Amino acid sequence: MKALVCEAYGSVDDLVYRDMPDPVAGPGEVLVEVKAIGVNFPDGLLVEGKYQARPECPFAPGSEISGDVLSLGPGVNEFAVGERVLSLTTSYGAYAEKIVLPARVVHKIPASMSYETGAALLAATGTAHHGLRQRGQLQAGETLVVLGAAGGTGIAAVQIGKAIGARVIAACSSEEKLAFAKAQGADEGINYTKQDLKLAIKELTNGQGADVVYDPVGGDAFDACSRSMAWNGRLLVVGFASGRIPELPVNLTLVKGYSVAGVFWGTFTQKQPEDHAENMRELFKWHDEGKVAPVIDAEFALKDGVQAIKKVTGRNVMGKVIIKP
Ligand SMILES: NC(=O)c1ccc[n+]([C@@H]2O[C@H](COP(=O)([O-])OP(=O)(O)OC[C@H]3O[C@@H](n4cnc5c(N)ncnc54)[C@H](OP(=O)(O)O)[C@@H]3O)[C@@H](O)[C@H]2O)c1
Numbered sequence: 553m554k555a556l557v558c559e560a561y562g563s564v565d566d567l568v569y570r571d572m573p574d575p576v577a578g579p580g581e582v583l584v585e586v587k588a589i590g591v592n593f594p595d596g597l598l599v600e601g602k603y604q605a606r607p608e609c610p611f612a613p614g615s616e617i618s619g620d621v622l623s624l625g626p627g628v629n630e631f632a633v634g635e636r637v638l639s640l641t642t643s644y645g646a647y648a649e650k651i652v653l654p655a656r657v658v659h660k661i662p663a664s665m666s667y668e669t670g671a672a673l674l675a676a677t678g679t680a681h682h683g684l685r686q687r688g689q690l691q692a693g694e695t696l697v698v699l700g701a702a703g704g705t706g707i708a709a710v711q712i713g714k715a716i717g718a719r720v721i722a723a724c725s726s727e728e729k730l731a732f733a734k735a736q737g738a739d740e741g742i743n744y745t746k747q748d749l750k751l752a753i754k755e756l757t758n759g760q761g762a763d764v765v766y767d768p769v770g771g772d773a774f775d776a777c778s779r780s781m782a783w784n785g786r787l788l789v790v791g792f793a794s795g796r797i798p799e800l801p802v803n804l805t806l807v808k809g810y811s812v813a814g815v816f817w818g819t820f821t822q823k824q825p826e827d828h829a830e831n832m833r834e835l836f837k838w839h840d841e842g843k844v845a846p847v848i849d850a851e852f853a854l855k856d857g858v859q860a861i862k863k864v865t866g867r868n869v870m871g872k873v874i875i876k877p
Contacts, residue, residue, distance in 0.1 A: 554877065555612040555648035556857040561601035564862065567647075569855045572612070575652040577625035582655050584637060588671035589646045589854075590616040591873040592704060593768075593793060596865040598644060605643040613861075614646025614875075615818075618661060618670030628655045636661040638670035640678075643818060647857050649877045656825070662836050672846035672872040673835060676704035679790060679817035680712050681831050683766055686820070687813040688786045692717025694763035695782070697753055699773045700793055701738060702729035702870045707847060709766040710738050715843040718764070721756055723749060723773065725867070732870045736847065749776035761785060761808070771796035778804050785810035793867075847871030 555572040577583040595613045597603040618638040621631050639658040661670045684690040696713040700706040701722030713720040714737040722733035723742040730741035742752040761782035771794030821828040838844035849869050852860040854877040864873050
């Protein structure tokens with residue numbers, strides 16, 4: 553099979569499109585023919601050796617796929633050959649024509665769902681869902697501020713915030729991105745390259761601050777939000793796309809009576825598999841109802857996967873980028 557392979561940690565430009573041995577499903581595993589791959593910001597970090605996981609080289613990056621079941625390993629009875637499925641990976645392996653996955657992490661795709669949507673529904677959407685439900689405990693009627701709101705996980709947080717019934721304020725770096733976030737349901741918008749984020753949040757909340765902030769950006773935007781939280785608020789630490797991991801004067805949490813909660817979806821799926829399965833059921837239901845639907849910004853062939861990663865890490869994506877082998 554063909555794969556896009558990291559031979560040694562370094563630049564994504566050094567990824568090689570080449571043949572790899574076909575994988576074989578072992579006990580408890582499923583072999584899937586990959587039809588669509590979701591591209592995520594951490595894919596680039598993984599190749600550069602800057603991510604939490606450091607698989608042994610050579611490996612194909614990529615953490616989410618959809619496709620068709622090709623064969624079943626011993627002991628797997630819950631799937632049939634030819635069935636359409638989606639799955640996360642063990643944080644790598646997705647940028648390939650075929651992949652072997654533990655059956656326990658594979659989900660059947662509802663009939664109404666395309667391969668592209670299936671591949672886009674996991675990391676970005678799953679993180680937003682877990683962040684807002686389990687970590688943020690977002691309630692209908694509360695005010696949610698989403699940073700990087702036009703990005704992969706940001707736009708998912710906008711849609712899920714609306715599905716839960718919150719008032720959603722999108723914060724982005726351009727008018728074009730704000731218009732996109734509003735078209736996806738955001739009630740208000742803040743352009744944080746032109747407006748003072750802290751003041752704008754205060755103004756839009758009558759001085760109360762945000763009940764929940766969903767932050768995949770970090771840096772200056774986090775600093776501003778750490779000073780504009782509501783009493784009993786929840787500031788969700790999701791990622792650091794800005795490149796700076798912020799530091800928090802913890803007295804702010806005491807004075808303003810808010811909590812800071814870390815969000816790590818991959819570990820959540822392993823440590824709380826039943827809650828993850830329940831989340832997936834809710835996501836499928838919201839998708840059926842038309843409330844949550846990943847927006848595909850661009851599609852690339854597997855051999856052009858480097859361009860796909862660069863589009864995501866280059867700050868110019870609205871929604872999700874997909875690779876199709
Ligand atoms: N904790 C978890 O479980 C988990 C899961 C998935 C992703 N993440 C993390 O969440 C972050 C976002 O992931 P994503 O897939 O949504 O990425 P994405 O689609 O590229 O979105 C990231 C957003 O961050 C903003 N940004 C600000 N400064 C940036 C910079 N210097 N370079 C690039 N983007 C910048 C951009 O919005 P503006 O231009 O509007 O500022 C961009 O839309 C990443 O750090 C990723 O590692 C965490």
